[in-house]
Amino acid sequence: MKLTPGRYIGHEQDRGIVQFSMQDGPHEIACAISTSALDDLERGMRTKPDEREAQFIRLREQIEACAGRKYQATEFEGSPPGIVLRSIDFRG
Template identity: 60%
Template sequence: MALTRGSFNGYEFDRMVVLFSMVDGERMIPCAVSTSAMDDLEKAERVPPEQRELQFMRLRDRIEQRAAEKFVAREFEGTPPGIILRSLDFRKAR
C-alpha cells in the first residue's frame, strides 16, 4: 500500500525540524524534515520560524514523495520508528 498524506504537526525549534505524518492504511507514520533540507530545496537563506509552515506547504509534494521512498526502502529511525529527512536525502540520484 502506498503512503498517503497525513498532517502537518508543527515546527520544533530545538531540533530544527518540521514534524508531519504520513498514513499507511490505518497506521500513522511519524515523519520529520530538517529545516536545512527545506532551505536547500528552495535555495533559501534561513527562513524565519514563523514561516516554516508555509515553506513546508510549498515543498510538501517533494518532501512527501521522498518520505514515501524511504518508507518503501524501510529506512526508519528513532523510537517510535519514523522517517527523518535530511538534505542528503534530496541529493541522491533518483
C-alpha cells in the same frame, strides 16, 4: 502499500525539524524533515521560524515523495520508528 498525505504537526526550532505524518492505510507514520533540508530545497534561503508551516506546504509534494521512498526502503529511525528526511535525501 503506498503512503498518503497525513498532517502537519509543527516546527521544533530547538531541534531544527518540522514534524509531519504520513498514512499507511489506518496507520499514522511519524515523519520529520530538517529545517536545513527545507532551506536547501528552496536554494538555501533561510526561512523564519514563523514561516515554516507555509514553507512545508509549498514543498509538500517533494517532501512526501521523498518520505514515501524512504518508507518503501524501510529506512526508519528512532523510537518509535519514523522517517527522518535530511538534505542528503534530496540529492541525486
